[in-house]
Amino acid sequence: MSVNARVLGIAERWIGTPYRHQGATKGVGCDCLGLIRGIWRELYGEEPEAVPAYAPDWAERSGEERLLQAAGRHFLPVACFEESRSGDLVLFRFRPHLAAKHAGILARMPEAGDKVPDAFIHAYEQSAVTRSALVPGWQRKIAGIYRFPERVL
Numbered sequence: 001m002s003v004n005a006r007v008l009g010i011a012e013r014w015i016g017t018p019y020r021h022q023g024a025t026k027g028v029g030c031d032c033l034g035l036i037r038g039i040w041r042e043l044y045g046e047e048p049e050a051v052p053a054y055a056p057d058w059a060e061r062s063g064e065e066r067l068l069q070a071a072g073r074h075f076l077p078v079a080c081f082e083e084s085r086s087g088d089l090v091l092f093r094f095r096p097h098l099a100a101k102h103a104g105i106l107a108r109m110p111e112a113g114d115k116v117p118d119a120f121i122h123a124y125e126q127s128a129v130t131r132s133a134l135v136p137g138w139q140r141k142i143a144g145i146y147r148f149p150e151r152v153l
Contacts (some may be wrong), residue, residue: 002087003087003148003150004086005146006043007039007087008086008107011031011105011129012107012131013026013110014026014039015121015129015130016129017029017109017123017125019106019123019124019125019126019127020034022054024037024038024041025038030123030129032102032122033103034106034123035105035129036103036105037051039105039148040074040148043148044151046075046113048074049093056103059098059099059101060098063099063101063143064099065100067099067100067101068091068099068100068143068144071089071144071146072146075089075147076079076146076147076148076149077144078145078146081139084106084145085108086106086108087105087106087107087147088104088105088147088148088149089104089106090120090123090142090145091143091144092141093141093143094141099126103122104120104132106119106134106145108117111132118133119133119134120129120130122133
């Protein structure tokens with residue numbers, strides 16, 4: 001089974017986990033970064049690096065592309081949206097001048113084709129981990145797409 005298929009399966013099992021800022025525990029609570037951290041732990045046994053405490057407005061205050069930089073250290077970049085697949089990590093920026101600060105896993109609706117994802121799984125603030133349609137409004141906010149490595153050395 002490919003790493004992308006494994007990632008998608010793991011992400012789907014997190015659906016319904018309540019939203020909790022800085023959380024990273026399936027069924028208990030997580031934020032969008034916690035979802036990605038939990039998937040990574042299940043795939044590889046431990047997280048790739050320690051995550052310091054962060055405030056909800058960390059990206060607006062720091063202005064640093066910490067999320068994109070971390071993705072670049074641990075994931076494989078996907079050149080463009082058309083090359084993305086279910087199970088890829090997608091990062092979003094809410095405004096063009098702000099750092100990327102939201103993450104999710106690309107997913108397909110059952111009737112969708114295999115080339116262009118039309119949904120993503122993410123931790124939705126004040127709700128839970130959910131599958132959302134990747135509507136044009138979300139697509140315009142994509143800051144980067146990355147693939148989980150087949151294995152970590």
